[in-house]
Amino acid sequence: MIELDQTHDPKLTSWVASANGHADFPIQNLPFGIFSPGGATPRAGIAIGDAILDLRAILDGGLLSGAAERAAKAARGNDLNGLLALGAGPRRALRQALSNLLAEASSLRPRVEPLLYKASDCLLHLPARIGDYTDFYVGIHHATAVGKLFRPDNPLLPNYKYVPIGYHGRASSVLPSGIAIQRPLGQSKRPEAETPTFGPSARLDYELELGVWVGPGNDLGTPIGISAAGDQIAGLCLLNDWSARDIQAWEYQPLGPFLAKSFATTVSPWIITAEALAPFRIAQPPRPEGDPAPLAYLNDAGDQAQGAFDIELEVLLTTAELRSQELAAHSLARSNARHMYWTVAQMLAHHSSNGCNLRPGDLIGTGTISGPGQDACGSLLEASQGGKNPIRLETGEERRFLEDGDEVILKGHCRREGFVSIGFGVCRAVIRPAL
Amino acid sequence: MIELDQTHDPKLTSWVASANGHADFPIQNLPFGIFSPGGATPRAGIAIGDAILDLRAILDGGLLSGAAERAAKAARGNDLNGLLALGAGPRRALRQALSNLLAEASSLRPRVEPLLYKASDCLLHLPARIGDYTDFYVGIHHATAVGKLFRPDNPLLPNYKYVPIGYHGRASSVLPSGIAIQRPLGQSKRPEAETPTFGPSARLDYELELGVWVGPGNDLGTPIGISAAGDQIAGLCLLNDWSARDIQAWEYQPLGPFLAKSFATTVSPWIITAEALAPFRIAQPPRPEGDPAPLAYLNDAGDQAQGAFDIELEVLLTTAELRSQELAAHSLARSNARHMYWTVAQMLAHHSSNGCNLRPGDLIGTGTISGPGQDACGSLLEASQGGKNPIRLETGEERRFLEDGDEVILKGHCRREGFVSIGFGVCRAVIRPAL
Incomplete structure (x- = not known):
């Protein structure tokens, strides 16, 4: 059940320069969280190097499709419970799509780069409403x-x-x-x-x-x-x-x-x-x-x-x-x-x-x-x-x-x-x- | 802090006949819950005798005002957490208003009576989203x-x-x-x-x-x-x-x-x-x-x-x-x-x-x-x-x-x-x- 795919490729690098060689958040990681850029409302994001990618903005920008888009829609609120509810398949599709967008070779960099925030300017929240x-x-x-x-x-x-x-x-x-x-x-x-x-x-x-x-x-x-x-x-x-x-x-x-x-x-x-x-x-x-x-x-x-x-x-x-x-x-x-x-x-x-x-x-x-x-x-x-x-x-x-x-x-x-x-x-x- | 008021008056009776002498739900009780009438969506209600009063309908019918109206608005969703958050004051105001509406002497009976459901036709849910x-x-x-x-x-x-x-x-x-x-x-x-x-x-x-x-x-x-x-x-x-x-x-x-x-x-x-x-x-x-x-x-x-x-x-x-x-x-x-x-x-x-x-x-x-x-x-x-x-x-x-x-x-x-x-x-x- 545990599969490796191209998102794990060690040769993969990102156009987000700080991600390459980053101790925590290289492009092979792509963790999900909930963040507030500046004083703005909490929303889903992905850590990449020293930056955070605004998942809602990626979705609203029409940069996702298929299962990845559906997964991002489930994360549209101020917690990730909806995304977690979907299970591994949609999460994997979203991960693959984000890896593609952030990869060195991505032609979409001009549309994605404006949707990054400096992590140090952001507040990080709990990623989910904890039921128990x-x-x-x-x-x-x-x-x-x-x-x-x-x-x-x-x-x-x-x-x-x-x-x-x-x-x-x-x-x-x-x-x-x-x-x-x-x-x-x-x-x-x-x-x-x-x-x-x-x-x-x-x-x-x-x-x-x-x-x-x-x-x-x-x-x-x-x-x-x-x-x-x-x-x-x-x-x-x-x-x-x-x-x-x-x-x-x-x-x-x-x-x-x-x-x-x-x-x-x-x-x-x-x-x-x-x-x-x-x-x-x-x-x-x-x-x-x-x-x-x-x-x-x-x-x-x-x-x-x-x-x-x-x-x-x-x-x-x-x-x-x-x-x-x-x-x-x-x-x-x-x-x-x-x-x-x-x-x-x-x-x-x-x-x-x-x-x-x-x-x-x-x-x-x-x-x-x-x-x-x-x-x-x-x-x-x-x-x-x-x-x-x-x-x-x-x-x-x-x-x-x-x-x-x-x-x-x-x-x-x-x-x-x-x-x-x-x-x-x-x-x-x-x-x-x-x- | 524990006050008795006219809602506790033992002489008070209700025009909901089953409430008078009811073992659980006379007009002196007026408990809050979340119920579904028939197959309808869950909403807040009050038990009165063998019936349940639809609180949302009471609110939408313009039958409440002031603090009681604000309390009922807090209970507008499918759980009572908002009402519970308000504390005793608004809850007491709502209780008093409901007692007035259901009392024998109420002139508003014609507008309230259509908003009652037979309890036996209703499904009862948990009254609140339990955090812990x-x-x-x-x-x-x-x-x-x-x-x-x-x-x-x-x-x-x-x-x-x-x-x-x-x-x-x-x-x-x-x-x-x-x-x-x-x-x-x-x-x-x-x-x-x-x-x-x-x-x-x-x-x-x-x-x-x-x-x-x-x-x-x-x-x-x-x-x-x-x-x-x-x-x-x-x-x-x-x-x-x-x-x-x-x-x-x-x-x-x-x-x-x-x-x-x-x-x-x-x-x-x-x-x-x-x-x-x-x-x-x-x-x-x-x-x-x-x-x-x-x-x-x-x-x-x-x-x-x-x-x-x-x-x-x-x-x-x-x-x-x-x-x-x-x-x-x-x-x-x-x-x-x-x-x-x-x-x-x-x-x-x-x-x-x-x-x-x-x-x-x-x-x-x-x-x-x-x-x-x-x-x-x-x-x-x-x-x-x-x-x-x-x-x-x-x-x-x-x-x-x-x-x-x-x-x-x-x-x-x-x-x-x-x-x-x-x-x-x-x-x-x-x-x-x-x-």
């Missing part, structure tokens, strides 16, 4: 490391290798990159205290995740089979599932995380499409010796063969002090999407296995994608081992958890021999003091 | 009874009396009353089994809850103070939080219920407004001796004085066999909304205390509202004590959990000396076999 946001827990190194903090001898619960564990998240507080995060207030109880207190979280953390944009979804009562589930991946983004560990520890029994997470979730604003990611699909890493095989409803040879993603992930931290000294952001962790125990298709098949309906524009978080080493921790909870071992920065500052003024930056890139690298753009937000 | 659905756990008898099944000596966790425990639910699968529920498939593991299996849930259950429709909501980062939180209650409905206990037991650690709940949630379709419920507000029952006082952000004298609701709740069960013998529905439980440990205002203040934004049309479940006795169990898990003691029906049938063809019916009524009783209408759904 679900967060999974498929980073096994994260689950193991966090489990160890509570249960040193038995870090993974018995269900972990059978059930792609997930929970419902809060859709209203999902934010596009760049919007500051206010430190949450909440209840917490120190181990030595008799009673809880209410105040600013003292253990604010990030979580390095990928987000999955769902399309076209399924009807209630009609599960998505594992072999069809991959087709529900419209695209991916970076996702920072901000977490208040002290609130979480006190509230989460017995119904799971709630206010520890619902104050904010930050996503990178571009939908990196399944088509753009096609060259970077890899086989699911083999399960460790002794692990059970997935139950039949989660087991598919095609998914095992190419259901995983090879995406390099990085977390960077800047502090007010680092910025005032004009020092580079501190790299907190490097990881890779291959460290997921379950594939996205397995998550989606599981999610709908009880008949639950997924809708176009639903957002699925993977859970924290830590790697196997101490330099691959997808959260400070892991990196500081529950706050015991602080991270030292170049300024001499220490971090157990995030402080006001800190900015967390997530990045993601795909590289493969013989292909042009693509990236996710940035997912960043600074911490503002509590009310 | 959150489910709480404030029924202390339920929490205690369920806790006892797992921890006989220590049924309530240490956080229960400090934290209004809640979790995010699934918005996409919330359904209006009357839509059949398909028994979910899922993973479960029998205690004696080594490994889990995948198949139809064998422990399907209902949960007797109230739902709260939120309006007007708050901005991200701006908590709703406890003294203002009551004003966020646009209205209430009945809510059945269907639960697959076997799936839940296996999946819920460590992140809470997920697929055990997300296959369906049924609500009664009418928003019983805060205004209609005003006569039935009561003081919050005193906390048992020795319980901690609520932390300051949850503590408000006004809320204590009239933050609770006196709503009689009942759960009825019919089975295929009961229906074929034309026997009455079996009353499974009677309870009352006064058995909530936290008020709705406390839930909303807590929910937003970390800055989380609530939006008009958000749905908040209270959690299962069991009463103190064995005849007041809000779920079969409690009534059958984890499946050990079956319920006996008049047919000789037994129920530990729900079987295919069973129908669960929730009802709610408010009664108070000196006032006309009002009801919630019905929240019902039948269980369809698994796929």
